[in-house]
Amino acid sequence: MKVLVAVKRVIDYNVKVRVKPDNSDVDLTNVKMAMNPFCEIAVEEAVRLKEKGVATEVVVVSIGPKVAQEQIRTALALGADRGILIETEEKLESLSVAKLLKAVVEKEQPQLVLMGKQTIDSDNNQTGQMLGALTGMAQGTFASEVVVEGDKVNVTREVDGGLRTVGLALPAIVTTDLRLNEPRYASLPNIMKAKRKPLETTSPADLGVAIASTQTLVKVTPPAERQAGVKVADVAELVEKLKNEAKVL
Amino acid sequence: MSILVVAEHDNSALKGATLNTVAAAAAIGGDVTVLVAGSGCQAVAEAAAKVAGVSKVLVADNAVYEHQLGEVLGELVADVAKGYTHVLAPATTTGKDFLPRTAALLDVNMLSDVVEVVSADTFSRPIYAGNAIATYQSADAIKVLTVRTTAFDAVAAEGGSAAVETVDFVSGYDKAAFVGEELAQSDRPELTAAEVVVSGGRGMGNGDNFSMLYSLADKLGAAVGASRAAVDAGFVPNDLQVGQTGKIVAPGLYMAVGISGAIQHLAGMKDSKVIVAINKDEEAPIFQVADYGLVADLFEAVPELEKLV
Numbered sequence: 001m002k003v004l005v006a007v008k009r010v011i012d013y014n015v016k017v018r019v020k021p022d023n024s025d026v027d028l029t030n031v032k033m034a035m036n037p038f039c040e041i042a043v044e045e046a047v048r049l050k051e052k053g054v055a056t057e058v059v060v061v062s063i064g065p066k067v068a069q070e071q072i073r074t075a076l077a078l079g080a081d082r083g084i085l086i087e088t089e090e091k092l093e094s095l096s097v098a099k100l101l102k103a104v105v106e107k108e109q110p111q112l113v114l115m116g117k118q119t120i121d122s123d124n125n126q127t128g129q130m131l132g133a134l135t136g137m138a139q140g141t142f143a144s145e146v147v148v149e150g151d152k153v154n155v156t157r158e159v160d161g162g163l164r165t166v167g168l169a170l171p172a173i174v175t176t177d178l179r180l181n182e183p184r185y186a187s188l189p190n191i192m193k194a195k196r197k198p199l200e201t202t203s204p205a206d207l208g209v210a211i212a213s214t215q216t217l218v219k220v221t222p223p224a225e226r227q228a229g230v231k232v233a234d235v236a237e238l239v240e241k242l243k244n245e246a247k248v249l
Numbered sequence: 250m251s252i253l254v255v256a257e258h259d260n261s262a263l264k265g266a267t268l269n270t271v272a273a274a275a276a277i278g279g280d281v282t283v284l285v286a287g288s289g290c291q292a293v294a295e296a297a298a299k300v301a302g303v304s305k306v307l308v309a310d311n312a313v314y315e316h317q318l319g320e321v322l323g324e325l326v327a328d329v330a331k332g333y334t335h336v337l338a339p340a341t342t343t344g345k346d347f348l349p350r351t352a353a354l355l356d357v358n359m360l361s362d363v364v365e366v367v368s369a370d371t372f373s374r375p376i377y378a379g380n381a382i383a384t385y386q387s388a389d390a391i392k393v394l395t396v397r398t399t400a401f402d403a404v405a406a407e408g409g410s411a412a413v414e415t416v417d418f419v420s421g422y423d424k425a426a427f428v429g430e431e432l433a434q435s436d437r438p439e440l441t442a443a444e445v446v447v448s449g450g451r452g453m454g455n456g457d458n459f460s461m462l463y464s465l466a467d468k469l470g471a472a473v474g475a476s477r478a479a480v481d482a483g484f485v486p487n488d489l490q491v492g493q494t495g496k497i498v499a500p501g502l503y504m505a506v507g508i509s510g511a512i513q514h515l516a517g518m519k520d521s522k523v524i525v526a527i528n529k530d531e532e533a534p535i536f537q538v539a540d541y542g543l544v545a546d547l548f549e550a551v552p553e554l555e556k557l558v
Contacts, residue, residue, distance in 0.1 A: 160439055223520075
């Protein structure tokens with residue numbers, strides 16, 4: 001079966017993001033970029049499915065500027081077979097991303113779509129579910145275990161308070177949570193090999209998808225700063241302050 | 250303005266997250282309708298009708314809604330939403346699962362984890378794990394939002410007397426089925442909903458030492474969390490992780506024990522009302538965000554704390 005994995009180029013998760021002084025957006029100038037951590041988990045899961053003989057081909061797709069090729073190459077180095085870049089300089093909202101992915105799904109006809117539950121830049125947690133609605137596919141969101149059995153997939157989901165398992169008819173969409181797996185590191189020979197794997201570039205226009213924006217970014221502000229408080233001398237003083245000053249005990 | 254709030258419940262009781270979401274609806278202003286979708290959920294509908302500020306309750310009581318699968322709720326809410334200007338759900342794992350499906354079916358965008366209502370079409374939400382707050386103005390015909398419950402004080406559960414009506418729409422979606430669930434049987438509150446959270450970091454030394462924190466947590470009625478360092482070291486499972494890539498919490502009291510305070514961790518807890526840090530390294534960055542810092546050996550301080558609270 002064919003697996004499609006969607007990945008996004010985002011700020012590296014170790015970098016502290018800063019808001020621009022004019023509050024127009026965050027400042028991403030000269031900031032280290034990387035594959036979104038949840039997308040890495042999606043790639044890893046697809047590659048493991050291939051290693052188990054469940055998946056026959058792993059196709060990775062990304063939407064973004066030309067440099068997003070780097071993240072596709074990373075996925076190819078981790079074991080994906082070929083890449084598709086939908087090149088656009090525009091900042092897309094989730095619905096547009098879902099519409100573009102729907103066009104890729106129609107063309108590629110994957111049995112399983114794997115993607116991160118959210119990206120660590122916009123933190124939306126929407127695209128997988130939107131793609132599900134647009135294609136009619138079932139969804140296993142926030143997955144911590146994925147088991148393909150014949151023409152269905154059982155997905156264990158991390159929900160508030162525990163775990164829940166759903167059975168989905170294929171083709172289906174799975175969005176990954178942290179516990180699904182621990183992504184491997186790409187080896188140097190595989191990084192070299194990835195450079196020769198096919199990477200096709202297309203565009204929203206080529207896919208016949210009109211991009212529309214409905215959300216205007218009014219401003220971006222830093223969160224309220226916390227002031228460092230006081231140091232207490234001992235546990236007794238701590239308990240006294242929590243009871244009488246903060247009144248939280 | 251007419252606002253549809255989708256209730257969070259377990260078919261027998263209305264969950265508190267609904268009250269925070271109604272509060273966000275009240276901040277927008279207008280008629281508030283609560284939709285209760287479930288199976289055998291009449292008691293929930295009655296509870297929803299008593300919530301202050303709710304003018305109408307819609308009940309979709311059918312076996313297909315028993316497990317509130319995202320696919321079926323997504324269809325139902327998209328059908329019901331058509332008469333409304335806004336659709337709100339709490340940003341729980343249920344709300345996050347179905348509401349984007351609803352938005353896509355309505356051909357509109359969505360705003361997740363809203364923390365402030367600026368006006369009827371303008372809302373603020375955290376991005377980059379809370380390291381920035383973005384304000385968006387939405388031009389969508391129907392505004393679809395999930396609400397971060399910790400950002401809105403719950404409305405009163407009593408005081409209203411809304412009319413209850415039934416919804417006829419029955420989703421025929423059949424590609425997804427409930428298989429089973431394992432809900433934590435702990436008496437401790439859920440990490441993301443707890444009023445008090447006690448978290449441990451690499452300073453705990455090993456997994457066994459976390460029993461100290463569980464013991465303290467039980468005395469405080471608290472949930473237990475952990476830093477990514479503690480999870481990566483294998484002390485505790487991943488689902489306890491508080492931080493940018495784990496759970497975002499904002500309890501009334503957050504106790505960070507043996508946690509240095511990496512940016513990654515701070516992103517997940519810095520909206521807590523009161524932060525206590527216990528760490529033997531007085532230079533630890535956690536002290537820069539802590540309201541009360543105690544420089545001490547946690548292996549002495551935690552047992553003593555348990556005795557005194």
